[in-house]
Amino acid sequence: MRAELDAAGITDPDLRLAYARCRELNARHGRTFFLATSLLARAQRPAVHALYGFARWVDDIVDVARPGESDADRAAALDAVAQELFAALDHGGSEAPVLAAVVDTALRHGLDRKLFEDFLRSMRMDLVITDYPDRAALDRYVRGSAEVIGLQVLPVLHTVVPAEVAAPHAGALGKAFQLTNFLRDVAEDLDRGRIYLPADELAAHGVDRDLLQWCRWRGCTDLRVREALAEQHAITRRVYRFARAGIPMLDPVSRPCVATAAVLYQEILDRIEAADFAVFTRRAVVGRWRRASVAGAGLARALWARRGGWVAPSRPARVRPAVVSTAGLRLPAQRGSAPPYATGGGA
Template sequence: MSRVELDAAGVRDPGLRAAYRRCRDLNACHGRTYFLATRLLTPAQRPAVHALYGFARWADDVVDTPRPGEDDLARERRLDALARELFAGLDRGGSDDPVLAAVVDTAVRHGIDRRLFEDFLHSMRMDLTVTDYPDRAALDTYVRGSAEAIGLQLLPVLGTASPPGVAAPHAAALGKAFQLTNFLRDVAEDLDRGRVYLPADELAAFGVDRSLLRWCRLRERTDPRVRAALAAQHATTREIYRFAARGIAMLHPVSRPCVRTALVLYSEILDRIEDADFAVFARRARVGNLRRLQVAGMAVLRVAWARSGHRPGPVACARAGGL
């Protein structure tokens, strides 16, 4: 992380600066679309976003990337240890952990509700034992912590031009839309981990169950029934993006280009899935680098305009229990 960003964010302590740099490295390595979008934020905002992403990435890796010989119980203990250290840090307003120090500092600086971290970690624990979701309500419980909570954590960092409580549902919806996009794109990969993040009853309406999904995975083909079921999930996700997009105007002007860029690029993954006729078992849908640069280039112009006459003020930085 550049010295300019840390200076702009008011991070002076050398150990804390190192923690923020580690979070930035996690973001740059694992979250290409998110990292590109963060470059459109002001330097002062970027460290906090990197810290929140770094924590989410760390917890996700505990669940999905076990150490050699590590079983589910060992991963659960490691996740519990991470949670204890995080909440202890939040209680005392600081942490000695080389990553959590940045997360705790971000939460304290921006007044992020600790319940959002509790919700997130609850969903991470679900991944250790839950492999199927019988209906939309069950899946929404998982997504509330795994995605909506992250959108809500970001709201105080991004700032709002309207009351935070009005913007919050749209921010939560954007996190949800991103997550549901991942579920569609990564059906095959999730099956390899033994999980299905699609409502079983909605799949059953098209004659689809786990065994048919496995058949598609093994043959790298999309059965017509599965294609119809995925198209229905695709349409649901599109509706959530439309609702989320209405919240961009509620953000502080300096944050809008970043969020709009992330929304456009991530929603275009849905375009790629549709263009490939839902061949998600044969290839992973991606937005190409050229398109990413085109969208980012247009956003740079909007950033220049926003920064020319807009700076975060008391309303923009109002604290919320979310976004």
């Protein structure tokens, strides 16, 4: 960690502790993502840890129930974080460890505060919304919960094309990761009272909340549910195909990290399919040895890329959310009456 902070030019002792806290959150909660992050150049890693650590910290405020805490209490805590975050962005720093690191990262890399506004908006949605009627409604949530993470990380990774060209692909990769989680965690989300699958697309297969809950209680996957999940699985595959087109747009030093994360997350989809969508009885995971194998190949590519002596620009290009969208993606319609995949998640 010291070498990473030194390489990134982070010298203030308190700030170094703040970044260390974010790295700890990343290592504990995001095994696949943390492994991929280790393939970045040392100078890039602290910023990515800060962005992930902040997202994880806020997500826990919303999702982790504490004794005697109500939804109103969690909403108040989220509002307090938002107020402190934006005040810190205005004044250049914070005394709260996680906020100190993410604010420093935001200022160093010129991140637009609207990306944080969109993220916090989606976190608030989790306190009041339990179902999404259609793809457009789910996209609005995913815009803030996942796409903005890809957009925040993009200036840290750097690109060989204008940032606005690579941005839709970066947003789509964050979205693909999130959609993968939705499929893997159907049972866990049901236990929290939530469904992150478009209700109208489920209904086209005769699936509703009651049937999903029945599958959860019985520990089996009804044929209608299997067909609905297979359709969501295919949609997610198509998002990955669009997202992967952005990897060659990244700086060569950053490509092995992103490619490794994409491969490992797609293999979660492989395991879901191989298990015949038995998401109510098992959680699809990529084994330790497979993760190590993919990461090892990525490390070889990363070390080769670093030999070029690449130096990051001091003021990387800033991504403007207004031009960032995967709405230009056009995909063929799925079979049945479910609508074709369309992104946007319009803010």
